[in-house]
Amino acid sequence: MNEASSEVPTYRTSAWTREQAGGLARRDDVVAPVIYPPEQRLDPDLHIWDTWLVRDRDGTIADVGGYRIIVALTAPSDLLPGKRHDVATLRYFYSADGRTWATGGRIFPETEPLGQRQWAGSTVRFAANGADDLVVYYTAAGDETHEELTYSQRIVAATGGSIYGDDDGVHVEGPFDHETVLRPDGDRYETEAQSRGMIYTFRDPWYWEDPETGEAYLLLEGNTPVPEGADDCAGDPALQAFNGSVGIAHSPSGDRTDWELCDPLLDAVCVNQELERPHVVVRDGRYYLFISSHRHTFAPGIEGFDALYGFVADSLFGPYEPLNGDGLVVTNPANAPFQAYSWLAFGHRDGILVTSFFNYFDYDRPTLDDVALLPESEQFRRFGGTLAPTVRLQVDGRETRIVDTLDHAHIPLPDEDLPETFDERAARLAAERDSRSY
Template sequence: MANRMEPDRAARSPPQWTRSQAAGIERTDETVAPIVYPPDSEIDPDVHLWDTWLLRTRDGSIAEIDGYRVIFSLTAPSDLLPGTRHDVATIRYFYSSDGRNWTCGGPVFPEGTAFGSRQWAGSALYDDDRLFLFYTAAGSRDEDDLSYTQRIAVGAGGRIAADENGVSIAGPFEHEILLEPDGEYYEREDQSRGMIYTFRDPWFFEDPRSGETCLLFEANTPIPDPEGEDRFDADPAALDFNGSVGIAVSPSGDPTDWTLEPPLLEGAGTNQELERPHVVVQDGSYYLFVSSHEHTFAPGITGYDALYGFVANSLRGEYAPLNDSGLVVTNPERAPFQTYSWLAYPHRDEILVSSFFNYYDLQGLSLDDVAYLPPAEQQRRFGGTLAPTLRLAAENAETRILGTLEHGHLPIADEDLPPLLSTFVDDGSGTESGDGYDDGTASH
């Protein structure tokens, strides 16, 4: 369980994503992804699939299991209404030998063995032939009514094997609660005044520069007295929106032993949810990415469902928002909820960004409106599979979308990507003009 960190780091004031920075959020040619249409076939028609992550090794490399890549996804039976999927979320694994065609291997954990009444997003480490699956334990096992208590947990010790029939994962797993909010750096549920409470999304990261073993996560900053708070450039009423990117450190490198430290980044007064935080190190820069929703921005700030990012010269550096506002990738104005839960990772000299195909063809409806549609229409308008992968360029504090790959195409290590064309212009009609993307798979 968590211990208190050393005094010199405790005095550090985390960098901020400020209201003035987020006020500059706007769609641009560099940040807007093309319209997404349904794929010819889904990865698995029997399940809704959303938040997804890759199996990695300690140094962040994507693991290869006898020629297979493995991904993990939150899933639910596809006959359930999409809006209820989080209430029964189960982590399943999928494998592929070419990064294009994925086979479902089934649930990772036997039913009833993991903590929580359901499991939310996390990350996966393959180390010394053992699988460590970090996850969010949401609620309590065997509870009658769903609760929203969140703790960071791990299933440790699983084994992965591959043969001509594919990949299998077997236990036994040793499940352990690793971290709970301390009420000082990270808000407890009983302290929350916000619209959404968060302590979730653990992401394993070993710093290539320092060698330090870290676990990033989404949280909220405790602000017990908003009227007396002078650390944030925001009105007291906006401080109920208090998202942060948390960090814990393993002094020994043991992936089951963690010490809480102050946040890497705070968004108090700006945004309530900084979801699925993760870091990409490229050309000496540390790129910190989070996903967030339009409805979790504090009053007075207009944001989008989007991937947001920040850059620093070290893991605990002074993070500056990418593209001045933090906006990196968002959906087109006429399809604002088509993708979500972005995950960035390096490939050659580019950054690839995967996500899941969310709600589409809403024709101006909000996500709240979707719940009032007939069940068949709710199902029809939900993608529930992997979205087209985006290709991203990052240089210093600026990024731009370069092109797209097919739905669920996560290129293997030695794969050459298609040649890039020069420009992309979305005229809002759903068709691309100019010399745009490397292929048309995102829009047909």
């Protein structure tokens, strides 16, 4: 724990263990239906992938002049999909009905963000005294002082911007001030120089104010340092390289740019290298911590999937237990294992909803590396590059199950009635059949 922050309680980092993850399996209640391409992409001129909602400080989805807003990583759609991460740019989109989205433009219209490109983060509206300030936390990927592409990562806060909505749509105005607020410390979180794994991570900042205390935190994806010769993973260096963690930083002053690293909330040492885009949903007094991860980032001996994984605790600082026993919440079907990725869960009155992006479809090879073996025309055809159908979860304590899917890019409004679930639809159809039999 960071002892300088007296508001942070004493806690022990929770672990996702090999025993827990060793039980991962595709079960009917965690496998999403096969996704088919929508009639129209959200924006045909753009590849769109990691996506998040603009939220208010209390975590609710912001209503800005009658609009909901999403921010996403984007790249031109004429770029080979596999190259999109090298030029990722933050853009925003808005909708009055949660179904039809308009492109608003770059999130930083008047200033250049830090890094050679920008990776995922979170965006928060601070509404006070009639002004709607917009704060964007993002990952600055690569060192902008280098000509060649680099993979360093740091957490940036962009402040000074504003957002408003009118009859013409949603408008983001700058200029923004971009400030690096967090770097790995080499003690709690591995630096790039320390990394021995296939992927290095210090990214994906997620702003969160704990409803129990009002304290402000940033969740992030990191790696737990495991020195060579350590006893972790029975001393097996091949397993020690898989050391993903869900990190957290605290703002002792409440200032939007003042952050101090704390011990990780959760680590997956010996289990998984990459716990992406951590975020929390509070429901019925429980804290649900979600992350996305890939099949190929699991340690040897564990058969995981490209999927949304989740953990539950009675407080923000745990201890966390994996949902459904092994952590698996939503995954792709076996015949379309890479159809969606980068899931984001958010609360709705009828449960928890999960959005993601439509990744590679009509593709069942065992690894995404094989995409590069396809002709370029096929790489373009098989990449979705837009939002996937929204998944609806039923949550009962430490258990979850998929009960329905909505349309592509459908993010329901707070008072919107949701359609029948799979079970309700089946029961209604059965009743109709029975009534016709008399």
